[in-house]
Structures are given as structure tokens and as C-alpha cells.
Amino acid sequence: MTRPTRSAKKGAAARTARKPAAPRARPVPPAASVPPPHGAAALLTVLSPEGELVGKDPGLPPERLVFLYEQMVQVREFDRRMLVLQRQGRIGFYGPILGQEAATIGSAAAMGPGDWVFPALREAAAAILRGLSLDAAIAQLMGKASDRCKGRQMPCHYTHKEAHYVSMSSVIGTQISHAVGAAMAARIRGDDTVVLGYMGDGATSANDFHAGMNFAAVYRAPVVLFCQNNQWAISVPLRQQSASETIAIKASAYGMPYARVDGNDVLAVYAATRAAVERARRGDGPTFLEALTYRRLGHSSSDDPTRYRDEAEVRVWEKRDPVERLRRFLRARGLWNDRREQELQERIANEVNAAIARVEAEPDPDPDTLVTDVHAELTPQLREQLADLRANLDAARGGREGAFPL
Amino acid sequence: MTVMTLIQAVNDALKHEMRRDDRVVVFGEDVGVKGGVFLATEGLQAEFGKDRCFDTPLSECGIIGTAVGMALYGLRPIPEIQFLDFIYPAFDQIVSEAAKMRYRSGGEYTCPMVIRSPYGGGIKGGHYHSQSAEAYFCHTPGLKVVIPSTPADAKGLLIASIRDEDPVMFLEPKRIYRTLKQEVPEGEHVVPIGKGRIVREGKDATVIAYGAMVGICEQAAELAAKEGRSVEIVDPRTLVPLDEPLILDSVRKTGRCVVVYEAPRTCGYGAELAAIVAEKAIEYLEGPIVRVAGFDTPFPYTLDNLYMPDARRVLRGIQKTFQW
Structure with missing residues (x-):
């Protein structure tokens, strides 16, 4: 690694000064042919x-x-x-x-x-x-x-x-x-x-x-x-x-x-x-x-x-x-x-x-997919929330079916 | 059994899993040659080579972003964030990417990785080497959040986290990295995610605590015992997913509940614990649920001893549950 020295040119010193003092993972040198920018x-x-x-x-x-x-x-x-x-x-x-x-x-x-x-x-x-x-x-x-x-x-x-x-x-x-x-x-x-x-x-x-x-x-x-x-x-x-x-x-x-x-x-x-x-x-x-x-x-x-x-x-x-x-x-x-x-x-x-x-013509995804795939397995908390979701859906269906028809 | 500190137990778990599974790679700032600023990764590069334990450029978002890519490809990355206080540049990668990958891809892609990071106060670390940011991650679906409070748990929970199929935030209470020595099983030792432990049995009040606060609560329980009160301490060990039955059974038994955490009080994880207890066990409570927590301030330097819950503050919290 180049280190700034008194004899180093100003530009080079400025560049190296920005490098961290402690050695880090040694980068593999960049490929030889980096094309000139412009x-x-x-x-x-x-x-x-x-x-x-x-x-x-x-x-x-x-x-x-x-x-x-x-x-x-x-x-x-x-x-x-x-x-x-x-x-x-x-x-x-x-x-x-x-x-x-x-x-x-x-x-x-x-x-x-x-x-x-x-x-x-x-x-x-x-x-x-x-x-x-x-x-x-x-x-x-x-x-x-x-x-x-x-x-x-x-x-x-x-x-x-x-x-x-x-x-x-x-x-x-x-x-x-x-x-x-x-x-x-x-x-x-x-x-x-x-x-x-x-x-x-x-x-x-x-x-x-x-x-x-x-x-x-x-x-x-x-x-x-x-x-x-x-x-x-x-x-x-x-x-x-x-x-x-x-x-x-x-x-x-x-x-x-x-x-x-x-x-x-x-x-x-x-x-x-x-x-x-x-x-x-x-x-x-x-x-x-x-x-x-x-x-x-x-x-x-x-x-x-x-x-x-x-x-x-x-x-x-x-x-x-x-x-x-x-x-x-x-x-x-x-x-x-x-x-x-x-x-x-x-x-x-x-x-x-x-x-x-x-x-x-396909249906929407199954309601259960709301809570699956958060983790590999349902957590106890998600199991509880799924039960709540199903209960809500059941209640909603029951509500419609049982409603007074007029 | 070998007597180890918590940091040695972390190191032991990493070595154990790296020997067992060549997909496990460890990387982060200064984790390679130096072995980590706390020496959690000491000796890993020497044993496993620079492809499996390497230093990274100084970029938390790059560390976690590339870890996501590695996990997608099939490795089991264990990136280290040097201090949890520095994790915020990586927050987007954790919250928007790692946590959501399985869900957003319909289970096609997964992100099994363990983000290790020392956290918490009590080491004279000021604002930026002391924070307890666990609640941010608990609030993000798709992450598991694990916090050990003993060397044996550190090893067993870290091994379980590495074998987990999803991203795990493994937060290490750095205040007790070296203060606590304990016998730790050699070789295979798995503590399952989602199972808490009873640290100390009691019958008059339940104190829930994790990380470095567990030891503080043990001191408080001793003080309470001198007042004739028998305190039970529950350490959930994993904040997500939470072992609710263990907590609720304890509170139903004792009828009193104190929640202790060193993070700022408002919206801290203890607030969730209090809500769960209130929602599911309120009929057993003899008094209000009491929170003993940090202050709603940035973490202080000189006055950190006043900020951190100590045994006397926990004791006062316990006393409050009896004054109602």
C-alpha cells in the first residue's frame, strides 16, 4: 500500500490520505485495461x-x-x-x-x-x-x-x-x-x-x-x-x-x-x-x-x-x-x-x-397466503392471526347468508 | 463443558457451524485479520481462509446488501455489524429486502442469514456505541430477533439461528461479553428459537427481561427477597417469535408483572410484552404492569449509569406492583 510521504506529490498524498489507516481486506488489483474515461x-x-x-x-x-x-x-x-x-x-x-x-x-x-x-x-x-x-x-x-x-x-x-x-x-x-x-x-x-x-x-x-x-x-x-x-x-x-x-x-x-x-x-x-x-x-x-x-x-x-x-x-x-x-x-x-x-x-x-x-378467470390467492411465507414456518403469533382471519371470514360469510333477504 | 465468556461462546458457535457447513461465511468490518473489534471472529480467517471469513469495505448497506445476494445464491452468510448503532445505513437492506424476500417471492427465494451485532449500553459508549434498537426489527415482519443473556445461550441460540431458514437478527449484549463466565457445552449445543427460559423461580411477581438486563434483574430479585418477596424472572431469549405461554403462565402464577428493557421507554419491546400480558392475562393481575426502561433520550455518555435500569430501579418497579 502506498503511504503518504513528504516527497510524495501533492495529488498522490491527497489520494492516499483518504484511505483508512488500518489495512483492510486486500483488494485484488483492478484489471489492467481500465479504459480512459472520456x-x-x-x-x-x-x-x-x-x-x-x-x-x-x-x-x-x-x-x-x-x-x-x-x-x-x-x-x-x-x-x-x-x-x-x-x-x-x-x-x-x-x-x-x-x-x-x-x-x-x-x-x-x-x-x-x-x-x-x-x-x-x-x-x-x-x-x-x-x-x-x-x-x-x-x-x-x-x-x-x-x-x-x-x-x-x-x-x-x-x-x-x-x-x-x-x-x-x-x-x-x-x-x-x-x-x-x-x-x-x-x-x-x-x-x-x-x-x-x-x-x-x-x-x-x-x-x-x-x-x-x-x-x-x-x-x-x-x-x-x-x-x-x-x-x-x-x-x-x-x-x-x-x-x-x-x-x-x-x-x-x-x-x-x-x-x-x-x-x-x-x-x-x-x-x-x-x-x-x-x-x-x-x-x-x-x-x-x-x-x-x-x-x-x-x-x-x-x-x-x-x-x-x-x-x-x-x-x-x-x-x-x-x-x-x-x-x-x-x-x-x-x-x-x-x-x-x-x-x-x-x-x-x-x-x-x-x-x-x-x-x-382465476380466483384471487387463497386467504391463508396472507400469513404464509413470512417465515418458513408460521410463528405462534401468525397462527393466532390466521385463526382470527378465518374467524372473521367465516363471520362475514355467515353474515351475508343469514341476512334478512329484503 | 468448558467455562467461557459470552464472546468466547459466540466464537465457539461460529467455528462449530463453519466446520459443519461450508456454506457458512463470516464477514464485516475488521472481522478477518483482526478477528473483530470484540474478537468474536478471532481465529476464523486462520482456520477457514479468506473466502469464508473476510474483511469488507466500510459500508453497512454494502455488507448487508451483498449478504442478501449471497443468501439468495445459497450461502449461509453471517455478516457482522460492528455496533448496532451503525446498522442504520443497512436498515433498508434488512427491512425492505432480507425480511421480505420469502414473502414477496411467494417462497421462491429465501434469505437465510444471521446478522450479528453487539448492542446495548453500560460500556461508556455514548450515543453511538450503546443503543438498543431491537424494537425496530421486532416491528418488521420476516425477521427473527434473538438476544442471549448467558454464554451457553449465546452458543446454542447462535447455532440455531445459523441453521434457521430465514433472516435472524442476533443481538449480543456487549456489556456482558466478558463479565459473565459459565460452563458451556462443547460441540453440538442448540437452543431452539422461540423458547424462553425461567431464570429464577418465584411466586409473588414476574420480571421479564432479556440481554444484559437479566443479570440486573437477578440482583433486584435478591433485594426483593430481603423484603420477603419472591420474584420469578423470565428471559424470552427470542423476541420474535416470542414464547408467550412461558410468560403468560408465569404472570398467571404470580399475578404481577414488571417488564425491564434498556431501550427508550416509548414503543420499546417491553411495551409489546406489557400489551400481551394485558390482553391475555389481565384477569390474573393484582396490580399494574410496570415498565422499567431507558429514558426517551439519546443514549448519554457521562450519565449512562443513570440512564440504564439498575437493580434499585428494577426493585422499585417490583415494589410498585404491590402498591396498587
Whole structure:
């Protein structure tokens, strides 16, 4: 460890002076190639908004390219329909994804089946890509009996254990250190698991961002920390969230390699995430990725973005649409045509419709689920409260049935 | 049996479980090379290596946040928060994340971890090395809250906590870390969570206390005995889940109840104990339930001896239940 000396340069002395005096866990030295902050702020792009190849092709096979496209179209239709259901009062709340499909699908597609994903609000596409059925997703949104979280969470808080897609809270940024902790655990166990931790741009202001970034770098955790910079945290634009030139360069101070990628370019997102995943799996530690994208709708179904932003900005980002971009690329490669498009749209619409119909017919979760899963076992206190709940329900039923009919 | 202090019993329990289960990892500020500021983790890094006992950056929210991730992944993390007074940066991770994980995921994900932290006053620690914050955690569904009052219980309860499938707040009364020596069973020794103990049998009044207050209440019981009053002391050992039958049986027997805790009086855990007794055993009471507690102030430095309940204050509390 460098210690300040009289001969040390002023800047170096100031830096070391901030270090704690007592030696702590010895950090593994950061990877050799931390890119210079400003130069690396350039946006990694593979496809132009017109769908032309302008960067290094990650070389995905045709069926994989089509798979990515189908996933993007599916989540767009799912997203559109769920927002409609919310407007119709059939779902209580919804956090729309529109415009961010490529950032989620490109990154999630770069993970292996045994890898772990810690989502934020707008990563339903990652859950679906990893195997969450439309029925299960909609059951979560409707809080129905088959909901994996038993109707206990607000909409958009999916969980899918088989896919290692982890339940999230609504607290911003807490999942960052969970992702890092899971990655530390994988390293301790000697597994080759890599963890993907999502966050939004607003989360980079949260204390857990700092803690998570620092722990990830100090322990060289096999984690990819992925920021979906959609430029708005509800009504607060990025320039009021951070004075940093980019979000990506924040990683530099933690000693973590980073990249900034066009988040509406699914191939660029895939390529950047893939490289970061491979790096982590090799044992070379964490990477921070900033995907530049845009939240085209409100923060949620409860939000009206016209109150705080110029819709002209939205029009600009509509022209950078991620789904359209990949479609043009596929068409140019001869992998896509109008007939396939129509078939896909019809198939997805039918699947979403059928799932909605099935789930909507389900009952609410059983009343007992109010008190189960607080702990592995019911405590005596919860048993008592459950008995009280059942007695209240019995009394309510008895009250209705026994009431005078007029 | 080996004679141990409470801190040695904690260390013994950690070693026992780390030998038994390689998923158990211990980490926190200064717990590695130094062995913890109170030496609770002494020798762990030497025996189990730096992957299983390690120092962390100075960030409570990072310690607990990463512990949540480790528990989700399948480890059995035992993060140490150096003093309970420093736990508040991690409060969100405990309350919003660890405590709710099982429930919010419909049982898909769980968070088995033991958050160890020294707590309580009486060591000249001022505001920030003395607090008793147990009530915050008792008020959070999804957490268990365990507080030992003897070396043997410290070992047995810590082992039970480590084997528990859910997050446990294991709060160690640091005032009696080294003041009390007792025979502790060697090797396997489990004290189940949710079972209190009768510290001392009596027939005239029940005093409920936990942590460092148990010893104070034993002194008070001696003073009361000189006045011809037979005091029964109940130590719940786990605040959540609480062994209500043990407490209620005792109060129904004695007809009087004093609740002793060193946290600020208002909304302290003793208030919950008093409410339970009032709700379920009021017809047996010969006098009011009396609380003997800390003051509704930040924890003081010089006057900490006045802040902390002592034997005389507990005795006065006992006397009050007879004056009604």
C-alpha cells in the first residue's frame, strides 16, 4: 500500500490520505485495461437506426437473430396490451417498457441458463426470454391465484426461480448489491456462474450503487452491472441526476472496466454484454455497462410525462426505434419478410389474448397466503392471526347468508 | 463443558457451524485479520481462509446488501455489524429486502442469514456505541430477533439461528461479553428459537427481561427477597417469535408483572410484552404492569449509569406492583 510521504506529490498524498489507516481486506488489483474515461464514452454501435451494419457484427446465427427479433416483438405487444388492460381497470398498475426492448433482450440473451439476473422495473423481457410464461407474467400483473408471488407484490415485480430471475423490491438500487453478493457467492463456491444486475439511471444516485460497485470491484465479483439509461427517473432528467459526463465513466473510479452502448441496438447490447460475461466467467471480474436508451412513455401508468418533458424529444427517439432497427437489418439479410411479420404478429396477439383470458378467470390467492411465507414456518403469533382471519371470514360469510333477504 | 465468556461462546458457535457447513461465511468490518473489534471472529480467517471469513469495505448497506445476494445464491452468510448503532445505513437492506424476500417471492427465494451485532449500553459508549434498537426489527415482519443473556445461550441460540431458514437478527449484549463466565457445552449445543427460559423461580411477581438486563434483574430479585418477596424472572431469549405461554403462565402464577428493557421507554419491546400480558392475562393481575426502561433520550455518555435500569430501579418497579 502506498503511504503518504513528504516527497510524495501533492495529488498522490491527497489520494492516499483518504484511505483508512488500518489495512483492510486486500483488494485484488483492478484489471489492467481500465479504459480512459472520456475517450471510452463513445457509443458502441453495431446497427444504424436504419438497420445498416456500421459496427462489428457479433456473428449471431440467423435463427438467433430471428429469436431476438421475435422476443422484441413479443414484449412490445405484451407491453402494449398490459398498458391497455391497466387503462381498462383490469390491472392496477403498469410500468411500460416501450423503447427499451433491445437493451433488455440484448443483455439477457448474452447470459447462460445457469446465470443469474437481478432485474429493475422494466426487465420483464428478460424474465420472459429466460422462460417466464405469459400466463405467469400476467398472473403477476393481475395478482391472481397462480401468481408466483401469490398476489403479494404490485404489478411488474416478477419472480422466476427456475430461471434465476430474482424477485425485486420497489426500492431503487437495492438489487445492485444483491447481484454483487450473488456473484461473490458464486466465486466463493467455485461456480462459473455470472450475474447480471440491472438498474436505471436514477439508481446510480442511490447508496447501493456506490456500495455495489465498490464491493464488485474490490472482490472482483463475476458480475455485469447494466444500467438502462433511459434518461428519466420519473420526472427528473439525467442532467439533474448526475453531473458526470456519462454514467459509464463512474465505473472508472471504482477500478472497473466499462463500456457505453447504444441501448436501442440489440446487437451492440448483445456484443457488449457478451464480452462482459465472458470476462467475468474467465475470472477477470466485473464490468459496468451503460446502455443509452429512452423511456418513451411515462414512468408508470400513474405518470403523465407531458407535465415535465417536451414531446418533441419523444418523437426523436421514436425514429431510433429498436424493433424497427432489427427488422430492417433482418429484411436486408433476407431473414424476414411481410408474411413472417404478419404470422408473428398474429401468433403473439393470439397467445397474449389466450393468456389474458385464462388468467383473468382465476380466483384471487387463497386467504391463508396472507400469513404464509413470512417465515418458513408460521410463528405462534401468525397462527393466532390466521385463526382470527378465518374467524372473521367465516363471520362475514355467515353474515351475508343469514341476512334478512329484503 | 468448558467455562467461557459470552464472546468466547459466540466464537465457539461460529467455528462449530463453519466446520459443519461450508456454506457458512463470516464477514464485516475488521472481522478477518483482526478477528473483530470484540474478537468474536478471532481465529476464523486462520482456520477457514479468506473466502469464508473476510474483511469488507466500510459500508453497512454494502455488507448487508451483498449478504442478501449471497443468501439468495445459497450461502449461509453471517455478516457482522460492528455496533448496532451503525446498522442504520443497512436498515433498508434488512427491512425492505432480507425480511421480505420469502414473502414477496411467494417462497421462491429465501434469505437465510444471521446478522450479528453487539448492542446495548453500560460500556461508556455514548450515543453511538450503546443503543438498543431491537424494537425496530421486532416491528418488521420476516425477521427473527434473538438476544442471549448467558454464554451457553449465546452458543446454542447462535447455532440455531445459523441453521434457521430465514433472516435472524442476533443481538449480543456487549456489556456482558466478558463479565459473565459459565460452563458451556462443547460441540453440538442448540437452543431452539422461540423458547424462553425461567431464570429464577418465584411466586409473588414476574420480571421479564432479556440481554444484559437479566443479570440486573437477578440482583433486584435478591433485594426483593430481603423484603420477603419472591420474584420469578423470565428471559424470552427470542423476541420474535416470542414464547408467550412461558410468560403468560408465569404472570398467571404470580399475578404481577414488571417488564425491564434498556431501550427508550416509548414503543420499546417491553411495551409489546406489557400489551400481551394485558390482553391475555389481565384477569390474573393484582396490580399494574410496570415498565422499567431507558429514558426517551439519546443514549448519554457521562450519565449512562443513570440512564440504564439498575437493580434499585428494577426493585422499585417490583415494589410498585404491590402498591396498587
